Amino acid sequence: MNHEELDASLDSFGDALASATRVTPGNALRPEDIAVAGAKPSDEVAQYALHLGDDALILAQRLSHWISRAPEIEEDIALGNIALDVLGHARSFLTYAGLAWDKTEDDLAYWREEEEFTSLQIVEQPNGHFGVTIMRQLIVSIYQHLLYSRLLESADETIAAICAKAVKEVDYHRDHAIAWTIRLGQGTEESAEKMRHALEILWPYTGEMFQDEELHSELGDVAVLPSSLREAWDAEITSVFAEAGLEIPKSGLAMAHGRAGEHSEHMGYILAEMQVLARKHPGASW
Amino acid sequence: MAPTTPQEPGLSAVPSYEEQQSQARFDALINDDSRVEPRDWMPEPYRKTLTRQVSQHAHSEIIGMQPEANWITRAPSLKRKSILMAKVQDEAGHGLYLYSAAETLGTDRDELNDQLLTGRAKYSSIFNYPARTWADMGAIGWLVDGAAIANQVPLCRASYGPYGRAMVRICKEESFHQRQGFEILLSLSRGTEAQKKMAQEAINRFYEPSLMMFGPPDDQSPNSAQSMAWKIKRFSNDELRQRFVGMIEEQVKVLGMTLPDPDLHFDEEKKQWIHKDLNWDEFMNVIKGNGPANAQRLEHRRKAHREGAWVREAATAYAAKQEQSEVA
Amino acid sequence: MSQKSNWPLWEVFVRSSRGLSHVHAGSLHAPDKEMALRNARDLYTRRNEGISLWVVLSTDIITSDPDSKDAFFESPQGKDYRHATYYKASEGVKHL
Numbered sequence: 127m128n129h130e131e132l133d134a135s136l137d138s139f140g141d142a143l144a145s146a147t148r149v150t151p152g153n154a155l156r157p158e159d160i161a162v163a164g165a166k167p168s169d170e171v172a173q174y175a176l177h178l179g180d181d182a183l184i185l186a187q188r189l190s191h192w193i194s195r196a197p198e199i200e201e202d203i204a205l206g207n208i209a210l211d212v213l214g215h216a217r218s219f220l221t222y223a224g225l226a227w228d229k230t231e232d233d234l235a236y237w238r239e240e241e242e243f244t245s246l247q248i249v250e251q252p253n254g255h256f257g258v259t260i261m262r263q264l265i266v267s268i269y270q271h272l273l274y275s276r277l278l279e280s281a282d283e284t285i286a287a288i289c290a291k292a293v294k295e296v297d298y299h300r301d302h303a304i305a306w307t308i309r310l311g312q313g314t315e316e317s318a319e320k321m322r323h324a325l326e327i328l329w330p331y332t333g334e335m336f337q338d339e340e341l342h343s344e345l346g347d348v349a350v351l352p353s354s355l356r357e358a359w360d361a362e363i364t365s366v367f368a369e370a371g372l373e374i375p376k377s378g379l380a381m382a383h384g385r386a387g388e389h390s391e392h393m394g395y396i397l398a399e400m401q402v403l404a405r406k407h408p409g410a411s412w
Numbered sequence: 413m414a415p416t417t418p419q420e421p422g423l424s425a426v427p428s429y430e431e432q433q434s435q436a437r438f439d440a441l442i443n444d445d446s447r448v449e450p451r452d453w454m455p456e457p458y459r460k461t462l463t464r465q466v467s468q469h470a471h472s473e474i475i476g477m478q479p480e481a482n483w484i485t486r487a488p489s490l491k492r493k494s495i496l497m498a499k500v501q502d503e504a505g506h507g508l509y510l511y512s513a514a515e516t517l518g519t520d521r522d523e524l525n526d527q528l529l530t531g532r533a534k535y536s537s538i539f540n541y542p543a544r545t546w547a548d549m550g551a552i553g554w555l556v557d558g559a560a561i562a563n564q565v566p567l568c569r570a571s572y573g574p575y576g577r578a579m580v581r582i583c584k585e586e587s588f589h590q591r592q593g594f595e596i597l598l599s600l601s602r603g604t605e606a607q608k609k610m611a612q613e614a615i616n617r618f619y620e621p622s623l624m625m626f627g628p629p630d631d632q633s634p635n636s637a638q639s640m641a642w643k644i645k646r647f648s649n650d651e652l653r654q655r656f657v658g659m660i661e662e663q664v665k666v667l668g669m670t671l672p673d674p675d676l677h678f679d680e681e682k683k684q685w686i687h688k689d690l691n692w693d694e695f696m697n698v699i700k701g702n703g704p705a706n707a708q709r710l711e712h713r714r715k716a717h718r719e720g721a722w723v724r725e726a727a728t729a730y731a732a733k734q735e736q737s738e739v740a
Numbered sequence: 741m742s743q744k745s746n747w748p749l750w751e752v753f754v755r756s757s758r759g760l761s762h763v764h765a766g767s768l769h770a771p772d773k774e775m776a777l778r779n780a781r782d783l784y785t786r787r788n789e790g791i792s793l794w795v796v797l798s799t800d801i802i803t804s805d806p807d808s809k810d811a812f813f814e815s816p817q818g819k820d821y822r823h824a825t826y827y828k829a830s831e832g833v834k835h836l
């Protein structure tokens with residue numbers, strides 16, 4: 127390589143190299159497309175999209191903390207991919223919800239107060255050690271996979287379209303969580319104990335996931351009744367536990383109502399961290 | 413090729429006939445601009461130099477995740493959060509591509525990791541500066557990745573095949589890293605007074621360290637000549653620094669910002685950029701481990717490794733059990 | 741507590757699109773074959789680079805010895821009659 131070649135390579139760096147091999151973003155529904163093309167949802171549909179979006183947003187915020195802290199660098203990348211997928215779902219749902227109220231995804235993420243967030247309490251539970259995060263992933267990704275699969279038939283086209291992309295991604299998240307649950311459950315005595323502990327502290331928050339709200343019945347075939355997911359979820363998670371040597375704990379279910387804006391003590395810190403910079407500069411664009 | 417009979421003391425410095433033949437084949441590969449591949453014979457100093465360079469490069473990617481990961485949870489918009497997360501994740505990937513190349517030289521990843529965690533290995537000293545504000549995400553992308561790219565583009569032609577191939581892959585993926593950094597600064601430069609101030613301060617802090625990323629001046633860089641003769645390096649530290657400073661001098665105008673180097677100019681007679689004297693004492697001090705964030709960066713890595721031990725062990729134990737049951 | 745991971749090294753091969761062979765992309769560490777495949781997906785196909793993946797334990801690959809390269813690869817050298825360009829007399833004849 128001589129000097130001219132170096133200059134040429136550096137000049138055209140961004141374009142030439144990027145197009146030199148088959149590296150593409152793929153064709154998928156992006157939040158930007160929804161903002162442009164999405165039909166304005168009704169208040170109720172927007173509220174439902176907000177539920178789905180908030181679950182994904184808070185989960186992504188939790189997962190993103192793992193990057194640079196995972197047990198092995200390969201796993202930094204795996205958790206990073208999952209966090210990115212989930213953040214993508216959040217952006218799509220929030221963008222769509224915002225259309226009803228002339229708000230952007232960022233208005234909704236950064237400028238709502240804690241009691242306005244409608245996420246389930248399971249997603250705000252702390253990462254804990256790797257086993258706790260995997261258990262939370264198992265619980266949530268099986269749930270989201272069932273939910274999004276059913277929402278492919280939603281009477282609301284945009285929700286169905288968002289789920290069409292999301293369902294394939296959460297299918298992989300589920301696969302990832304199952305693979306790790308089995309390995310940690312069956313690995314060493316220490317890892318099995320850690321997984322039993324993780325299950326015990328997270329299980330109480332699974333009850334809320336299946337509570338029906340008035341909104342769900344109002345929306346009819348736009349939404350899925352959470353209670354209708356219970357049986358399939360139980361069956362699937364029980365079969366994973368069987369393979370991992372884990373048992374459903376005897377502990378009861380917590381009174382939790384994140385959908386109504388009632389959150390655990392963790393939520394305030396999550397939002398403080400997420401919103402601090404944006405709120406320091408009202409009206410700024412980034 | 414290892415001698416089959418013990419050599420007499422005093423004779424060990426004389427290469428055997430086989431060694432001379434191997435050396436000649438190696439020299440021919442280098443002269444022909446061909447590539448050396450993993451199982452080829454290579455002189456020990458070549459293997460050592462490359463192992464050191466490639467693993468340092470890998471460590472830099474891995475440690476380099478931290479200053480940016482520090483801002484993922486606070487990114488001021490969801491789009492920026494996605495971009496930053498993808499970028500930091502890419503850095504983990506680049507670290508792995510490079511470890512993969514380093515391993516082909518005969519040192520396994522556990523050993524390389526151990527060298528990093530025990531402080532025996534070095535990494536790019538720029539990552540020992542803290543990322544204090546959001547604007548640092550811009551300055552790191554534009555200046556630090558920009559300098560890294562100027563370094564890396566010629567490395568795509570490095571004489572060691574696996575290193576060159578890893579660099580090709582990395583360069584392709586990094587094409588977005590510098591741009592996203594520049595665009596962060598561009599948004600800030602068009603924003604509020606507070607945002608502009610934040611951007612200028614970040615540029616001020618990262619300018620000098622980014623110029624020092626190319627390494628000491630040529631007359632103080634003892635290993636450079638050998639690396640160039642082996643065609644690992646293709647351009648000298650100063651040559652690359654010159655190119656870089658010329659590029660950013662143009663680009664900073666688009667931002668409407670300034671470089672903290674009022675006397676920076678192109679000397680038409682000498683045909684070179686004259687920039688401020690760089691603080692090489694500080695550079696050496698940071699390399700020695702006394703930078704603002706050295707201790708924090710290493711402890712972050714050690715903690716992740718320590719806390720992940722039970723997970724790695726469990727996976728290994730599970731794999732062993734599976735293997736046993738497959739055999740049974 | 742062991743600080744080493746002891747996860748074996750796997751080589752990764754990626755098929756970038758239908759009609760093309762799998763090409764060596766690099767390596768990674770994983771505790772077992774299922775995780776190796778997942779890690780390969782996450783590491784080597786983040787930008788739509790692949791539609792199919794192979795992973796194989798590094799230690800399972802048998803390679804030719806570069807030191808005996810001359811003996812191993814000498815035979816085809818000079819056998820230019822194996823190539824169409826060797827046959828000059830038929831140049832210009834259509835469909836041949």
